Amino acid sequence: MKVHRRKRLGVILFVAAGLSVAVGLTLYALSQNIDLFYTPTQVAQGEVNAGQRIRIGGMVREGSVQSAADSLAVRFVATDYANDVPIYHEGILPDLFREGQGIVVEGSLDNAGVFQASRVLAKHDENYMSPEVKAALDAAGTAPESAATRPGT
Amino acid sequence: MDWTWFHKWGSPKWFYELSGKWLPWLVGAMVTCLLIGVTWSLLFVPQDYQQGLTNRIFYVHVPVASISLAFFPLMAMAGTIFLVWRMKLADVVVKVAAPLGAWFTALALASGSIWGVDTWGTWWVWDGRLTSLLLQFFLLLGVVSLRTALEDSEGAARACALLSIVGCINVVVIKYSVDWWNTLHQPSTNFTLATDQANGPEIWVPLIFMIVAVYLFFAISLILSTRNEILQREKRAQWVMDLVAKS
Numbered sequence: 001m002k003v004h005r006r007k008r009l010g011v012i013l014f015v016a017a018g019l020s021v022a023v024g025l026t027l028y029a030l031s032q033n034i035d036l037f038y039t040p041t042q043v044a045q046g047e048v049n050a051g052q053r054i055r056i057g058g059m060v061r062e063g064s065v066q067s068a069a070d071s072l073a074v075r076f077v078a079t080d081y082a083n084d085v086p087i088y089h090e091g092i093l094p095d096l097f098r099e100g101q102g103i104v105v106e107g108s109l110d111n112a113g114v115f116q117a118s119r120v121l122a123k124h125d126e127n128y129m130s131p132e133v134k135a136a137l138d139a140a141g142t143a144p145e146s147a148a149t150r151p152g153t
Numbered sequence: 154m155d156w157t158w159f160h161k162w163g164s165p166k167w168f169y170e171l172s173g174k175w176l177p178w179l180v181g182a183m184v185t186c187l188l189i190g191v192t193w194s195l196l197f198v199p200q201d202y203q204q205g206l207t208n209r210i211f212y213v214h215v216p217v218a219s220i221s222l223a224f225f226p227l228m229a230m231a232g233t234i235f236l237v238w239r240m241k242l243a244d245v246v247v248k249v250a251a252p253l254g255a256w257f258t259a260l261a262l263a264s265g266s267i268w269g270v271d272t273w274g275t276w277w278v279w280d281g282r283l284t285s286l287l288l289q290f291f292l293l294l295g296v297v298s299l300r301t302a303l304e305d306s307e308g309a310a311r312a313c314a315l316l317s318i319v320g321c322i323n324v325v326v327i328k329y330s331v332d333w334w335n336t337l338h339q340p341s342t343n344f345t346l347a348t349d350q351a352n353g354p355e356i357w358v359p360l361i362f363m364i365v366a367v368y369l370f371f372a373i374s375l376i377l378s379t380r381n382e383i384l385q386r387e388k389r390a391q392w393v394m395d396l397v398a399k400s
Contacts, residue, residue: 009237016318023322034334036280094274121273126342127351130199
């Protein structure tokens with residue numbers, strides 16, 4: 001390789017490396033703000049003020065879903081299996097909403113500590129399989145644990 | 154080291170003739186893979202235990218999303234070759250790849266949105282993965298408009314090459330966004346060889362056909378637009394005039 005070409009390549013690599021470091025540091029500094037949601041543990045630690053519009057991500061605690069008989073109101077508990085947040089929502093739930101499912105809710109905490117959700121989104125994890133495989137795995141007790149449904153990761 | 158193989162790429166004429174011979178093979182392979190992949194993934198893949206039929210958009214979304222991440226690395230490679238060796242063909246690739254990349258990124262965003270409205274319950278959410286891919290879409294549009302905005306074509310070529318190299322950083326961010334931050338988008342799926350586990354061969358074998366088909370489609374589009382651009386730029390060259398006279 002000729003000298004002037006090697007020099008040009010050197011400059012390009014230097015610029016690219018410098019920019020990568022700059023972007024890396026910026027993203028590292030912003031990492032808290034880029035997270036889509038707070039975990040129930042962060043809420044329990046008082047990182048969130050009442051009335052502040054935020055998102056909370058967690059699992060729908062098994063057995064916690066109570067739907068009103070005469071309206072679209074629903075109460076359930078979002079959990080990361082360390083801490084819980086009670087959620088209240090009036091509206092249509094996504095198809096994937098079910099107990100044990102990862103969800104993200106948007107809204108704010110009221111003064112009683114109940115999260116008034118204006119929107120409920122369902123997460124789905126990275127595992128795809130047929131119902132037969134799922135049934136076999138459940139029977140064997142080895143269903144895969146997902147990073148997506150482990151809140152806070 | 155012998156660099157002749159490398160310097161051959163500096164000749165647009167050589168590439169034009171060579172790629173003309175590749176095209177029929179590439180098109181044949183793409184059509185075959187696409188037919189197998191589409192039939193298999195739409196008709197024979199088992200329904201997902203949670204998402205049912207909706208999950209089949211996976212076989213469109215994953216291939217176009219993965220190819221859309223290849224554009225900036227490709228353009229950066231070509232851009233570096235252009236900046237260091239001043240190879241004209243490399244600049245042609247940077248130029249024609251940018252609008253193609255914008256299209257593929259738009260397809261990835263659109264197919265993801267359609268999937269999202271059915272599973273997540275929303276078309277869009279500003280999480281790390283979706284936002285960084287949208288940023289890539291605008292960066293690619295930026296490369297396209299930078300070229301037309303600068304009147305000096307040599308300067309425009311250099312600026313586009315540099316922006317392509319810078320854009321690669323965003324590809325790393327897109328790739329790891331689901332690991333670094335919590336997102337609504339799922340983390341990467343780990344496929345397995347085991348038939349009795351999640352993400353087994355019944356899920357990923359048809360996906361491979363679709364990925365190969367989309368990659369071939371990408372290669373064909375890139376070659377066709379590169380040939381087009383070569384003819385444009387070399388329109389006063391003798392070999393292009395001969396070609397036009399013959400046809």
